[in-house]
Amino acid sequence: MAEHLRLDSYLDFAAGRTPHLVAVCQTVHSIAAAGRQISRILARGPLAGNLGAIIGASIDGDGQKALDAMTHTILREALARAPVAVFASEESDEPEVLDPHAPLAVAVDPLDGSSNIDTLAPIGTIFSIMPAGMGVADDPAAPFLQPGRQQLAAGFVIYGPQTALVLTLGAGTRVFTLDPDSGAFIATRGEIEVPHTTREYAINGSNLRHWAPEIRTYIMELKKGRNGPRGEDFNTRWLASMVGDAFRILMRGGIYLYPADQRRGYRAGRLRLVYEANPIAMLMEQAGAAATDGRTAVLDLVADDIHQRCPLVFGSTDEVMRVADAYHAGAVNESPLFKTRSLFRKTASTIESLA
Known part of the structure; x- marks a missing residue:
């Protein structure tokens, strides 16, 4: 499809070509509209008020910020007008039924990276769209407790120098x-293809002492650069903003790593599987990249709670x-981990699990 393609045209084309995507495309329209509204608020910065003010408790323990609550409300209202049966958000303890007869379930992180509100670093809205199935009124969480491969669509809106x-x-x-x-949201390039190789990695190195071996x-090995077993230099890029x-x-x-570690609250990983890891993993796989928790492809994991955490590694x-x-x-x-030679050998089972 041609460059400078409008999102509306892209969604109309997809819905016309694939009827089961009609409701999905309508829902993406609603998310895009919410993204425009959030973008306008962010562009005003402190002129829109103290967006980074702590106004209450949050599930992750960092405190709910004013903009967290605001973006949650904006997305909920937008999705209430879309064909969405049930809505799950990082800002709510439980999923909320919107229309039990609608075909879709949507999970969102309304504002990923909200600690960056006052520093002008990138922040974003992450979303996952799943089939709702039957009986959501009786069990609103059920649509989200299935493998990420069941996602019908996924994505994020990133608010930075551009939206x-x-x-x-x-x-x-x-x-x-x-x-x-x-x-209008406009595409100025074709489909994304992530390079298979890279010399950039993103990880919070201050936690090294807590990591698994x-x-x-x-x-x-990466830090040793050309003098180590990899024989080439790598650069660190860490924004503290997953989007x-x-x-x-x-x-x-590049590669991004947020592993589990030995700190309290991090032993099962820190990021949420349903509305953070799953949508990012789908985007990566569809762009020729990969995502794993270290042992299993992320999209093959099954959550037992909408706020379940998991380790996350994704990228090239x-x-x-x-x-x-x-x-x-x-x-x-365990012994190869402490030898000086490189310990990485591609095994057929590993490659198959990430394919």
Whole structure:
């Protein structure tokens, strides 16, 4: 399809060609409208009020900020006008039934990276669209407790120097940039293809002492650069904003790691599987990249709670495979983790689990 393709036209084309996507495309329209509204609020910064003010408790323990609550409300109201049966949000303890007869379930992180509100670093809205199935009135959580491969669409809106909507409908990943003059989201390039190799990695190195040996050894190999077993230099890029790091990786490759570690609250990972890891994993796989919790492809995991946490590693396939192989080697035999040679050997089982 041609460059400078409008999101509206793209969604209309997809819905016309694939009837089961009609409701999905209507829902993406609603999310895009909410993204435009949030973008306008963010563009005003402190002129819109103290957006970073703590106004209550939050599920992650960091405190709910004014803009967290505001974006939750904006998205809920937008999705209430879409064919959405049930709505799950990081800002709510339980899913909310909107229309039990509608075909879709939508999970959102209304504002990923909200700690960056006052620093002008990238923040974003992440969403996952699932089939609702039957009986959501009796069990509103049920649609979200299935493998991420059941997602019909996923994406995020990133608010930075530009506002962009990153989207997959299950057939490639595209980026649509918001034109502030017209209000249209417009694609200026074709489908995204993440390079398989990279020399950039993103991880919070201050937590090194808490990591499992597999992650610690992998990162130390990268840090040794051309003098180490990899024989080449790597650069660190860490924004403390998952959507920002994900967008960079989609544009030029890289690997992002948020592993589990030994701190309280981090032992099962920190990011939420349903509305953070799953949509990012779908976007990555549809762009030729990969996502794993270290042992299993993220999209094959099944949550038992809408707020379930998981470790997350995503990005350029070759590096994600190396991390998975590190965990595989550690499970089979711990001794290779402490040798000076490279410990990464691609195994058929690892590659198959991430394909």
